[in-house]
Amino acid sequence: MSIRNNSNRLLNPVAKEAMDKFKLEVAEGLNISNDYKSGYWGNLTSRECGSVGGEMVKRMIQDYENKIANQQ
Structure with missing residues (x-):
């Protein structure tokens, strides 16, 4: 059973x-x-519900910033 009940589609189905x-x-x-x-x-x-989505975005941005910082 999937938690996702909206119509948004991920580009990678495995994701x-x-x-x-x-x-x-x-x-x-x-x-x-x-x-x-x-x-x-x-x-x-x-x-x-919004706090979960907001925290997810916050963590994804933080992870991306860390990856960029480690590449330089």
Whole structure:
């Protein structure tokens, strides 16, 4: 069962599982992983869902910046 229920498509189909795993990892760090794992997000606020997405973007940017800094 996939956590992704939207119509966004990833360019690499293999990345879907990795992104789902990453999403659960971030949700766990924000102490809302049990609600995410259930697959039903009706009990989550928009703020909680947004905080997971925001944290994912923050970590991806940080990782990219670190990679660039290590190349120089």
